[in-house]
Amino acid sequence: MTEDIRALEFVDGSLRLIDQRLLPMHLEYLEARSEEDVFQAIRTMVVRGAPAIGGAAAYGAYFALCEAEGNADSFKARCTHLMSARPTAVNLEWSVRRMMRKAEETGYDKDALLREADLIVREDVEMNHRLSEIALSLIRHGDTILTHCNAGALATCGWGTALGVIRTAWDAGLDIKVYADETRPRLQGARLTAWELTEAGIPVTLIPDSAAATLIREGKIDLIVLGADRITANGDVANKLGTFPLSIVAKEYGVPFYSAAPTSTIDFSMKEGKDIPIEERDPDEVRMIDGVQIAPRDVPVFNPSFDVTPHQNITGIITEKGIIRPPFDRNIERIREGETL
Ligand code: MRU
Numbered sequence: 001m002t003e004d005i006r007a008l009e010f011v012d013g014s015l016r017l018i019d020q021r022l023l024p025m026h027l028e029y030l031e032a033r034s035e036e037d038v039f040q041a042i043r044t045m046v047v048r049g050a051p052a053i054g055g056a057a058a059y060g061a062y063f064a065l066c067e068a069e070g071n072a073d074s075f076k077a078r079c080t081h082l083m084s085a086r087p088t089a090v091n092l093e094w095s096v097r098r099m100m101r102k103a104e105e106t107g108y109d110k111d112a113l114l115r116e117a118d119l120i121v122r123e124d125v126e127m128n129h130r131l132s133e134i135a136l137s138l139i140r141h142g143d144t145i146l147t148h149c150n151a152g153a154l155a156t157c158g159w160g161t162a163l164g165v166i167r168t169a170w171d172a173g174l175d176i177k178v179y180a181d182e183t184r185p186r187l188q189g190a191r192l193t194a195w196e197l198t199e200a201g202i203p204v205t206l207i208p209d210s211a212a213a214t215l216i217r218e219g220k221i222d223l224i225v226l227g228a229d230r231i232t233a234n235g236d237v238a239n240k241l242g243t244f245p246l247s248i249v250a251k252e253y254g255v256p257f258y259s260a261a262p263t264s265t266i267d268f269s270m271k272e273g274k275d276i277p278i279e280e281r282d283p284d285e286v287r288m289i290d291g292v293q294i295a296p297r298d299v300p301v302f303n304p305s306f307d308v309t310p311h312q313n314i315t316g317i318i319t320e321k322g323i324i325r326p327p328f329d330r331n332i333e334r335i336r337e338g339e340t341l
Pocket of ligand 1: 149155162188229239240241
């Protein structure tokens with residue numbers, strides 16, 4: 001098994017985060033010691049990727065309880081602040097709400113909250129391994145897989161979702177190849193996915209996002225696997241900007257298109273993708289690269305961080321409870337009721 005990278009780890013009272021903004025040039029860590037530190041780390045993308053945000057936020061809620069000094073209202077206010085760090089990935093709210101419920105159940109017991117945060121992290125890693133094993137049935141010897149953004153160990157509490165699938169297939173001896181979209185504007189594919197796969201010794205070729213359609217049309221892609229930031233009750237998937245156009249091309253050319261995500265990424269309370277709040281980030285992410293201006297200084301920019309892929313374009317959603325296939329609404333409801341598919 002290829003060794004794991006830990007995007008987050010709770011050590012001696014502080015949350016140690018890989019500063020993902022510096023990869024792959026520098027592997028440096030940032031210590032978060034308060035709810036505000038965790039909030040800033042999520043907002044500024046020191047830690048990013050839906051399940052990793054959820055894991056970090058769990059410790060943020062623990063810090064919130066320590067800082068609230070037994071005052072339930074102050075704890076809730078800090079948790080509300082934490083949940084506002086980024087809007088799209090549902091794992092943030094899912095994790096903080098779970099921590100709030102645990103606080104109430106245990107009479108605001110700090111130790112119980114720290115144990116719950118550790119459990120959220122452990123469960124995420126387990127879910128990623130499980131969904132990766134389930135996905136083995138989809139991958140054949142010699143397959144070439146295309147992925148977008150970074151859904152690896154860095155984006156989760158460990159192992160990864162889409163990259164977990166790829167790593168598990170590789171470890172099972174399947175001779176696979178990967179194309180990674182660079183993922184403009186923040187380049188998670190170039191900086192993070194290419195790094196993770198290279199570290200794991202898995203053959204990866206980096207491409208500009210706009211090269212994916214040509215590869216698909218030329219029959220060079222057998223399978224597309226990527227992550228998710230929020231999946232609604234009808235199977236629509238919010239993921240990194242560029243996922244939706246990829247799904248259209250995949251459908252046009254009959255290439256299977258899978259999203260891999262733990263069930264903590266499913267927002268059972270949201271009916272459809274059009275209701276998902278889509279984060280818009282700083283225009284300078286598009287006007288500049290690494291602090292260097294590449295566009296007219298004040299040119300207007302539209303910079304949504306995510307897009308929504310309609311369920312009609314999705315072949316299946318790989319979860320730790322099985323592969324969700326159409327009809328997505330019915331099968332997601334079965335998952336909500338506790339069934340395994
Ligand atoms: O803006 P980011 O880097 O947090 O966006 C991350 C993604 O879109 C990932 O694909 C998604 O969170 C899945 S991570 C397992």
